[in-house]
Amino acid sequence: MTPIKNRGFHGGYRFRNFEASPLDKLAAAGVPSKVTISLMQGFSDEVACLVQPGVQVKAGQIIGRDDERVSSPVHASVNGKVVKIEKLEYLGSEVAAVTISSDGTDGWQALQGYSARWDSLTAEQIETLIYLSGASGAGRSGIPTRFKSSIISCDDVEEVIIHGVESEMYGPLSGALLTGDCLSKFADGVKILRKMLPKAGFHVAMNAERESLIAGVSDALSGNDWVEVCGLQSRYPADYDEVLVSTVLGRSVPAGHLAAHIGVIVLDIRDVLSVYEAVVEGKPVIERTVALCGPGFTENPHVRVRIGTPLEHVIGGNLRADKAWRFLRNSALTGERFLEMTQTIDRNCDAVIAVHENDGREMFAFVQPGPRKDSYTPTFLSAILGGKLTKRGETNLHGEERPCISCGFCEEVCPAGLIPHHLFHYVERNIIDETLLRFKIYDCIDCNLCAYVCPSKITLGRHIKSGKDKLINEGLTCPRPPFALKGTGTQKD
Amino acid sequence: MKAVRSLLDKLYTVPQLARFKPVIGAADAILYGTNETTHAAPHVVDNIDIKRYMSLVIVALLPAVAAAFFLFGWRVIAIIMVSYMAGGAVEVIFAIIRKHDIHEGFLITGLIFPLVLPPTTPLWVVAVGVVFGTMFGKEMFGGTGRNIFNPALVGRLFITIAFPAIMTMNWQTPFASGPEAITTATPLTTFKSTAQTSTINPSVVEAGTEQVLFTNAGAVKKATQNPQSEFAGVQVYCMGDAAYEKAAHHRRIEEGKASRLVSYGDLLIGKEPGSMGETCRLAILAGGLLLIGLRVSNWRIPVSYMTTVFIFAAVGSHFLPAKIAPPMFQVLAGGLLFGAMFMATDPITSPFTKAGKYIFGISCGVLTVLIRSFSGYVEGVMFSIVIMNAFTPLIDQMVLMFKYRPVKA
Ligand code: SF4
Ligand code: SF4
Numbered sequence: 001m002t003p004i005k006n007r008g009f010h011g012g013y014r015f016r017n018f019e020a021s022p023l024d025k026l027a028a029a030g031v032p033s034k035v036t037i038s039l040m041q042g043f044s045d046e047v048a049c050l051v052q053p054g055v056q057v058k059a060g061q062i063i064g065r066d067d068e069r070v071s072s073p074v075h076a077s078v079n080g081k082v083v084k085i086e087k088l089e090y091l092g093s094e095v096a097a098v099t100i101s102s103d104g105t106d107g108w109q110a111l112q113g114y115s116a117r118w119d120s121l122t123a124e125q126i127e128t129l130i131y132l133s134g135a136s137g138a139g140r141s142g143i144p145t146r147f148k149s150s151i152i153s154c155d156d157v158e159e160v161i162i163h164g165v166e167s168e169m170y171g172p173l174s175g176a177l178l179t180g181d182c183l184s185k186f187a188d189g190v191k192i193l194r195k196m197l198p199k200a201g202f203h204v205a206m207n208a209e210r211e212s213l214i215a216g217v218s219d220a221l222s223g224n225d226w227v228e229v230c231g232l233q234s235r236y237p238a239d240y241d242e243v244l245v246s247t248v249l250g251r252s253v254p255a256g257h258l259a260a261h262i263g264v265i266v267l268d269i270r271d272v273l274s275v276y277e278a279v280v281e282g283k284p285v286i287e288r289t290v291a292l293c294g295p296g297f298t299e300n301p302h303v304r305v306r307i308g309t310p311l312e313h314v315i316g317g318n319l320r321a322d323k324a325w326r327f328l329r330n331s332a333l334t335g336e337r338f339l340e341m342t343q344t345i346d347r348n349c350d351a352v353i354a355v356h357e358n359d360g361r362e363m364f365a366f367v368q369p370g371p372r373k374d375s376y377t378p379t380f381l382s383a384i385l386g387g388k389l390t391k392r393g394e395t396n397l398h399g400e401e402r403p404c405i406s407c408g409f410c411e412e413v414c415p416a417g418l419i420p421h422h423l424f425h426y427v428e429r430n431i432i433d434e435t436l437l438r439f440k441i442y443d444c445i446d447c448n449l450c451a452y453v454c455p456s457k458i459t460l461g462r463h464i465k466s467g468k469d470k471l472i473n474e475g476l477t478c479p480r481p482p483f484a485l486k487g488t489g490t491q492k493d
Numbered sequence: 494m495k496a497v498r499s500l501l502d503k504l505y506t507v508p509q510l511a512r513f514k515p516v517i518g519a520a521d522a523i524l525y526g527t528n529e530t531t532h533a534a535p536h537v538v539d540n541i542d543i544k545r546y547m548s549l550v551i552v553a554l555l556p557a558v559a560a561a562f563f564l565f566g567w568r569v570i571a572i573i574m575v576s577y578m579a580g581g582a583v584e585v586i587f588a589i590i591r592k593h594d595i596h597e598g599f600l601i602t603g604l605i606f607p608l609v610l611p612p613t614t615p616l617w618v619v620a621v622g623v624v625f626g627t628m629f630g631k632e633m634f635g636g637t638g639r640n641i642f643n644p645a646l647v648g649r650l651f652i653t654i655a656f657p658a659i660m661t662m663n664w665q666t667p668f669a670s671g672p673e674a675i676t677t678a679t680p681l682t683t684f685k686s687t688a689q690t691s692t693i694n695p696s697v698v699e700a701g702t703e704q705v706l707f708t709n710a711g712a713v714k715k716a717t718q719n720p721q722s723e724f725a726g727v728q729v730y731c732m733g734d735a736a737y738e739k740a741a742h743h744r745r746i747e748e749g750k751a752s753r754l755v756s757y758g759d760l761l762i763g764k765e766p767g768s769m770g771e772t773c774r775l776a777i778l779a780g781g782l783l784l785i786g787l788r789v790s791n792w793r794i795p796v797s798y799m800t801t802v803f804i805f806a807a808v809g810s811h812f813l814p815a816k817i818a819p820p821m822f823q824v825l826a827g828g829l830l831f832g833a834m835f836m837a838t839d840p841i842t843s844p845f846t847k848a849g850k851y852i853f854g855i856s857c858g859v860l861t862v863l864i865r866s867f868s869g870y871v872e873g874v875m876f877s878i879v880i881m882n883a884f885t886p887l888i889d890q891m892v893l894m895f896k897y898r899p900v901k902a
Contacts, residue, residue: 365526366544373540397529399542403638
């Protein structure tokens with residue numbers, strides 16, 4: 001068994017026991033009648049479209065690929081016919097999206113050259129399979145292959161961090177992703193990656209509290225001295241790349257840059273399972289496991305859905321009708337809203353959250369003991385009794401916006417060690433100059449925890465983000481660190 | 494309750510009341526909470542708000558209020574009501590002029606202010622003080638969050654300077670009424686005047702000495718053990734119960750000539766004269782510790798403030814016993830505990846940096862002892878906090894300049 005190390009970081013907050021957290025249960029959403037697949041998935045550039053409306057496609061067939069830009073291929077996720085190609089809004093920009101109407105069959109076309117005996121494959125063959133399957137488009141900077149799938153090359157990779165850390169209020173459970181034979185598939189996936197990146201050190205990070213899971217992972221990987229298993233505290237935002245790099249490796253990501261720039265690749269459990277499926281089963285990334293979280297759902301399973309599935313198909317009949325719900329993508333703290341039920345699941349979606357759109361008033365809310373109200377401060381019963389009570393997931397502001405009273409909560413929780421209210425005062429008064437750089441605004445990792453805890457209901461995170469944007473407009477970009485960064489030649493800028 | 498709800502909804506629509514929207518809104522928000530939701534990420538937010546935050550400070554002040562009521566009677570309630578009404582009126586007027594919501598801060602100012610007043614303060618002086626404090630301590634700077642000085646302290650200082658006779662001459666002995674209950678002396682004044690006329694901690698009591706003051710039990714022991722001491726006809730004052738016990742039962746000190754200048758036990762439970770909310774130190778401690786436990790106030794300032802007073806007084810009274818009172822007395826007497834727990838910790842007017850908080854606390858401590866010992870005033874807590882309030886932005890700036898190196902962009 002590989003030794004387990006437990007590590008923490010400064011600041012952060014542990015969200016405990018929110019109502020309707022996802023269950024340790026895996027279900028399949030089935031094949032939808034129609035999918036809309038964006039040609040830009042995750043961090044990568046938009047790829048060139050290889051199909052026209054009217055053509056028949058098979059699930060797993062590559063419909064978009066661009067070998068000139070940093071990207072990974074995009075696949076059809078169902079068998080059927082391309083009905084339309086149009087520009088759609090995707091995370092703030094206009095991107096082409098392919099709509100395919102499905103014939104209802106659930107088969108898929110396998111990749112060429114995969115092998116159940118993966119150890120007989122060469123590193124080169126593995127790289128090709130990972131690229132062609134689209135699994136290389138993982139994380140915030142991709143898995144490097146001989147194709148342009150990441151901003152850095154294979155030789156640049158010094159460390160690989162694979163994490164199954166749960167720290168969000170609502171998010172997928174690692175236990176659900178690693179049930180049954182998934183655990184051994186995961187272990188093989190890690191070994192496959194090692195074969196491809198023989199010089200890199202591997203680190204698998206899980207929540208320290210999930211003792212049996214961490215022991216299982218540790219067992220499955222035992223006997224390999226190149227991999228270390230570590231337990232992390234489940235305090236938010238323990239699963240952010242910047243925080244993982246500092247807790248797991250003791251290094252720091254230079255402000256405003258990516259972990260890849262210092263040669264670190266950060267992946268999650270699903271990314272590794274995709275690698276396994278691509279190499280051993282020849283299966284391209286046409287599915288994604290999504291956790292359905294929050295009180296809006298009658299049940300909270302993890303579901304396997306085809307990429308491009310509209311939200312309405314994912315939810316199906318699993319919605320409670322008694323209240324109004326707000327649907328969120330991936331995170332209640334940083335996620336975007338799903339505005340329409342026709343919006344689709346993409347490769348980077350790992351949770352759909354439905355919280356109560358609570359615009360109801362509550363009598364004497366500010367003096368109630370609050371057994372079901374989450375708070376960072378021990379001024380609520382729920383915080384005093386710790387994890388035993390379930391907290392409500394709802395969108396009420398719970399108070400009015402007020403001027404900052406310098407209570408210091410935002411500073412206490414900031415994982416980047418910043419003084420958010422101080423930065424806010426500058427941005428609010430529109431003082432956009434070197435002072436912001438001096439107070440390390442670029443160290444902010446946009447976790448939004450400061451805005452979560454603020455009793456004055458100030459949206460600190462958004463102000464700080466706009467401060468960064470304004471600085472960039474002024475030409476005051478984040479200074480380069482005094483050492484060479486990897487992969488900056490191929491970066492988008 | 495439906496009737497109240499519909500009444501409020503109706504009030505919003507009355508055109509003549511449009512200017513009073515802040516008042517209606519405040520009543521609404523207090524009764525019914527908010528119906529606002531988050532606009533964007535974070536979509537779910539913490540349940541704490543300023544109302545709860547501020548109301549916990551009030552909860553923490555309740556023991557002190559209860560003690561004040563118990564010690565000084567109904568007058569306390571009258572003073573608090575006047576303070577709330579006058580302070581509230583100023584807040585409402587400014588909310589209407591500035592067209593913003595009514596901010597909850599005045600609920601604290603309006604309660605802290607009366608608690609630092611002598612129980613005999615005339616009601617009109619209370620009103621003048623709180624109005625001055627809110628206007629010039631807060632609103633002139635742009636309202637809550639921008640004020641440099643603690644508004645309650647500004648009001649208190651104003652009336653101390655404007656009406657010195659009222660503010661320093663009339664103190665009421667707890668549990669007493671009638672003219673003889675009014676005294677001119679708080680323990681701090683008593684120490685100052687006694688120290689001026691006595692020989693302090695003599696190791697030998699010379700014959701012909703009229704009056705000696707022992708500030709601790711050790712000094713009593715030393716003087717009584719010295720065979721050359723001559724106690725006949727000497728009036729012996731003792732600070733603290735331990736010193737008094739030693740002197741009262743000592744065979745060399747004449748019967749009835751030993752007296753206790755101050756009892757630390759009495760100070761703790763509030764049996765000595767002082768400002769209404771400042772006398773019962775136990776109640777203050779209970780409230781202050783509650784706030785620190787709930788993380789509504791930070792421990793750094795009160796701890797560094799009181800530790801500094803203690804250490805400075807311990808060293809100082811060793812070398813200058815006639816000027817600087819002994820440490821235990823300094824910590825328990827006057828408004829120190831209340832000031833350190835409830836006024837120096839005001840987050841708006843004290844530094845937000847950690848190092849700044851220590852600097853603030855230590856400076857307040859040094860200033861308090863200096864003012865108490867070497868100035869014409871007997872109490873220095875308010876002055877030191879107000880002085881340090883003025884330095885707060887500077888302290889924070891210095892700490893930040895030190896912590897964050899300038900960057901070349
Ligand atoms: S949490 Fe809010 S009120 Fe408190 S210091 Fe930060 S910004 Fe100010
Ligand atoms: S959003 Fe930025 S400033 Fe706020 S807590 Fe997170 S890292 Fe700190």
